Amino acid sequence: MKGYDFFRPMTELDLDWVLSIEQQAYDFPWSRRGFEQALDDGLAYVFCDAQQHKLGYACFLTVLDEVHLLNFCVAPKCQRQGIGRVALQALQKHFCAANYQIMLLEVRVSNAAIGLYESLGFVQNGIRPNYYAAWDYQDGELVKVREDALLMSCALKTD
Numbered sequence: 312m313k314g315y316d317f318f319r320p321m322t323e324l325d326l327d328w329v330l331s332i333e334q335q336a337y338d339f340p341w342s343r344r345g346f347e348q349a350l351d352d353g354l355a356y357v358f359c360d361a362q363q364h365k366l367g368y369a370c371f372l373t374v375l376d377e378v379h380l381l382n383f384c385v386a387p388k389c390q391r392q393g394i395g396r397v398a399l400q401a402l403q404k405h406f407c408a409a410n411y412q413i414m415l416l417e418v419r420v421s422n423a424a425i426g427l428y429e430s431l432g433f434v435q436n437g438i439r440p441n442y443y444a445a446w447d448y449q450d451g452e453l454v455k456v457r458e459d460a461l462l463m464s465c466a467l468k469t470d
């Protein structure tokens with residue numbers, strides 16, 4: 312079984328793989344342009360195992376001493392094996408060491424990742440109503456609806 316070993320900066324060479332995982336993992340995936348923007352901002356990372364196989368990725372935006380988690384994904388075939396947990400813990404340590412004070416994120420209210428975030432010290436700060444596009448079955452038909460976002464944050468410093 313592959314296990315997380317390290318994260319490294321995402322590069323242009325990763326984009327085909329990242330886009331294929333993005334399309335498998337999300338109903339509303341980011342476009343190539345979204346990842347190119349993340350690369351320009353220099354805050355995109357790929358998680359790898361000891362053999363340098365890619366397992367997942369994360370993209371961030373920083374504002375002053377805040378770091379916003381914009382995209383966090385583990386390849387579907389590698390999910391539920393503890394990779395997301397150790398990768399996000401490593402990134403929390405990385406940004407803490409770089410003197411960022413707080414990590415912020417938005418997550419769909421239906422996403423099981425909320426439990427993972429809470430176990431890593433994130434607290435719920437509020438709701439952004441109708442923030443995401445979503446699919447729902449209504450009268451047997453798949454229709455596009457809106458879904459609320461849960462705002463979460465985690466202090467990176469305890470002092």
Ligand SMILES: CC(C)(COP(=O)(O)OP(=O)(O)OC[C@H]1O[C@@H](n2cnc3c(N)ncnc32)[C@H](O)[C@@H]1OP(=O)(O)O)[C@@H](O)C(=O)NCCC(=O)NCCS
Pocket residue numbers: 336337382383384385386389390391392393394395396397417418419422423424426427
């Ligand atoms: C969210 C995500 C990155 C977590 O990565 P992961 O490697 O699967 O997570 P881990 O195995 O380290 O941790 C799993 C914990 O997260 C929660 N969790 C994650 N996915 C879950 C699921 N599908 N069902 C139930 N719990 C889930 C559980 O608390 C779980 O702990 P447990 O296995 O002890 O029950 C991954 O599931 C993913 O890429 N999902 C699709 C993209 C996404 O929604 N990203 C988050 C956007 S905010």
